[in-house]
Amino acid sequence: MILYINSCVRHNSRTNKIAKALIDLIGKNDEIKEVKLSEENLLPLNEERLEYRTRLIEENNFDNRIFDYAKEFAKADTIVISAPFWDLSFPAILKTYFENIYVTGLVSVYDEKGQPKGLCKADKLYYVVTSGGPYVPDYSFDYVKSLAEDYLGIKETKLIKAEMLDVIGYDSKGIVEDTILNLKHIIKEKTTV
Ligand SMILES: Cc1cc2nc3c(=O)[nH]c(=O)nc-3n(C[C@H](O)[C@H](O)[C@H](O)COP(=O)(O)O)c2cc1C
16 A cells, blocks of 8 residues: 655645656555545644543553554555655644654554664655755655654655746746656665755
């Protein structure tokens, strides 16, 4: 199953367009499950929600539906995240999603030395981003890569980017189309930012 986590907001999102083309390319025979974050009822953890969740985790009671996102993430074979570059990072709803899925016992555990050990099944996570100016990965792709590979057990994280889309003089439509045309090559290359 390919899990598509769509954090795009705009109706004509260019990031979503590239992500959908990627899924068409990699997901010919797979079941695709899209989670459009802006249409989900995801809330950041406040004290009440955190205490409730902590109690369920301590009781080893993972049947509650608040854990559905985490279970779905853990069992996906491939993960695609689309995230426009916002304020040097990504939309807050995506951070809220991470907060909701990062459940110790479902996506990650600590080993006997206190080191995190990922429990997620996915071999690959694709991170698709578009940016208005030059793309800087420090607080978006680099963070997601570290989370995915070092904590969640996902073997490889791949960046797909289209940048300079809002700069006068740049052909934004052409950049997006070129990115889509090049996807076949981009997904084979080693990620360099
Ligand atoms: C709230 C907001 C914050 C943004 N912050 C940045 C930024 O920090 N750097 C940048 O290069 N572009 C920034 N942009 C421009 C977007 O990254 C760019 O327009 C992107 O292609 C939008 O993706 P979309 O077409 O999928 O919505 C921002 C746009 C918005 C709406």
